Amino acid sequence: MGHHGGQLNVETPPCQREIGRRHGTRYDPSSRQPFRVCPMPRLSRLAVLFVIAIATSAATAQxxxxxxxxxxxxxxxxxxxxxxxxxxxxxxxxxxxxxxxxxxxxxxxxxxxxxxxxxxxxxxxxxxxxxxxxxxxxxxxxxxxxxxxxxxxxxxxxxxxAFPQVLVVNAALPIKSFDDLIAYVKGRPGKVNYGSSGQGSTSHLVMELIKADAKLDMVHVPYRGGTPAMQALIAGEVQVAVEGLPSLPGHLKSGAVRPIGVTSATRAPTLPDVPALSESIPGFDAAAxxxxxxxxxxxxxxxxxxxxxxxxxxxxxxxxxxxxxxxxxxxxxxxxxxxxxxxxxxxxxxxxxxxxxxxxxx
Incomplete structure (x- = not known):
């Protein structure tokens, strides 16, 4: 659409051009004749009916x-x-x-x-x-x-x-933060053990991600489930573990283990004083x-x-x-x-x- 010689140049709508060709007439934009609506092709009508049927079917199913x-x-x-x-x-x-x-x-x-x-x-x-x-x-x-x-x-x-996993250590160790753990492990490469609920378990693999991202050299000790892994941590057989938050309240109340980090992107509402590991490892997020x-x-x-x-x-x-x-x-x-x-x-x-x-x- 443009202006030529002060007059508005109105293009003929394609639909009306088609009607004109069929009936031997020209579309006159100044005409006061009612606008003629293009007939909908049969295929288009069928397509619309199909869409309506699908929408009706979906609404009915819901x-x-x-x-x-x-x-x-x-x-x-x-x-x-x-x-x-x-x-x-x-x-x-x-x-x-x-x-x-x-x-x-x-x-x-x-x-x-x-x-x-x-x-x-x-x-x-x-x-x-x-x-x-x-x-x-x-x-x-x-x-x-x-x-x-x-x-x-x-x-x-x-x-x-979502469930935060919690990085915990034996409470008898002089480890009160994730930075403390890094220093402790780096001072004893290959001599610190961590427990898990089994080879290929979530606790094992989350700990492997922590190890890799923090560049820690620790030894994996797999157990047959989370309960024996926590018992081993309390007994001092292993020094570190990752465990799901729902399994920990009793151990935390007893003071046998100490939480030093949660694996979620942000702090857990139930452990607001325990930092998220993402505060030390940017982008870390391993919540269950x-x-x-x-x-x-x-x-x-x-x-x-x-x-x-x-x-x-x-x-x-x-x-x-x-x-x-x-x-x-x-x-x-x-x-x-x-x-x-x-x-x-x-x-x-x-x-x-x-x-x-x-x-x-x-």
């Missing part, structure tokens, strides 16, 4: 879900931190939606049995996975072969919570997490509904208070944000497994 009992598969044991959080959310979902939500513990093979079951479930909104770093970010690098693909077989729904995943192919409307309802469940005052007691930070992220986090976690633990040299026994 409104109708859930119509049958919903199972959340937890690949780990009853009573674990993952299990406690999942049950709290599940119970509140059942209450809020007046519908049955149940936890099914399908344990074994480092969580692979339950995770495979969720991957193979029908994507109809009746089965979801309670995912954590071990099954969804570590096992893909730890095992040469897995019966599931952590990316292709699942759709992230929402991150429920619990993410709900759906089998690939689950309707996006159902995924969005579960994410929203899970967030609402965690807003309940009783649930919120219980999670706070455990040291959990409520997240309730969108599916897109959760997917981005999952990809970052996969890359982080790919590096950690490579550094550690850990391999799972097949």
């Amino acid at each position: 409104q109708d879900w859930p119509s049958r009992p919903v199972t959340l598969i937890n690949p780990f044991t009853v009573g674990s931190a993952v299990d406690v959080v999942a049950r709290l959310v599940c119970q509140q979902l059942s209450k809020n939606l007046n519908h049955q939500f149940v936890i099914e513990n399908r344990t074994g093979a480092s969580g692979n049995i339950g995770t495979e079951a969720a991957a193979r479930a029908r994507p109809d909104g009746t089965t979801f996975l309670v995912g954590s770093p071990g099954t969804m970010a570590i096992n893909p690098w730890l095992f040469a072969k897995l019966p599931y693909d952590a990316i292709k077989d699942f759709v992230p729904v929402t991150q429920l919570v 997490w619990i993410i709900l995943f759906a089998p690939a192919g689950t309707a996006a409307a159902i995924v969005e509904r579960l994410a929203n309802e899970s967030r609402r469940a965690m807003e309940d005052p009783v649930v919120r208070a219980r999670l706070a007691e455990m040291g959990a930070t409520i997240v309730g992220s969108s599916a897109a944000a959760t997917a981005a986090l999952h990809h970052r976690e996969l890359e982080k633990f790919k590096r950690a497994v490579a550094i550690s040299g850990a391999r799972a026994e097949q």
Whole structure:
């Protein structure tokens, strides 16, 4: 559109040019005749109807879900931190939606049995996975072969919570800060032991990241679970360990171990005086997490509904208070944000497994 000789030059709309060609007329912008609307081609009408049908179907799926009992598969044991959080959310979902939500513990093979079951479930909104770093970010690098693909077989729904891991030392040692630990280890290269809950466990790999980023020479001593690892720390068999915050309150109250850092990006609300390791190692973030995943192919409307309802469940005052007691930070992220986090976690633990040299026994 431009000005020529003081007059406004109005281009003929393409639609009207087409009408003119068909009917042997010219489009006159000064005409007071009513504007003629282009007829919509049949294909375009069908496309619009298809989009409307899809949108209606998605809205219906979201409104109708859930119509049958919903199972959340937890690949780990009853009573674990993952299990406690999942049950709290599940119970509140059942209450809020007046519908049955149940936890099914399908344990074994480092969580692979339950995770495979969720991957193979029908994507109809009746089965979801309670995912954590071990099954969804570590096992893909730890095992040469897995019966599931952590990316292709699942759709992230929402991150429920984050759990800071805590770097702790035997309280009898003269170590009161992370800087003290660095000085202590560098004065005894290869002579300081750290314990973990097992080869390739989250506590092992987070400690390997700390070692690498702080350039520390320590010896790994794996135990068969977090409880024996903490017992070894208290007994002085090892000097350092990383443990999940939910497992630590009793040990911290007894004074047997001393916290010197949390692995989350910021300080933990329940341990406000304990620095985050990111204050010494810029960018360090190795908090544990619990993410709900759906089998690939689950309707996006159902995924969005579960994410929203899970967030609402965690807003309940009783649930919120219980999670706070455990040291959990409520997240309730969108599916897109959760997917981005999952990809970052996969890359982080790919590096950690490579550094550690850990391999799972097949």
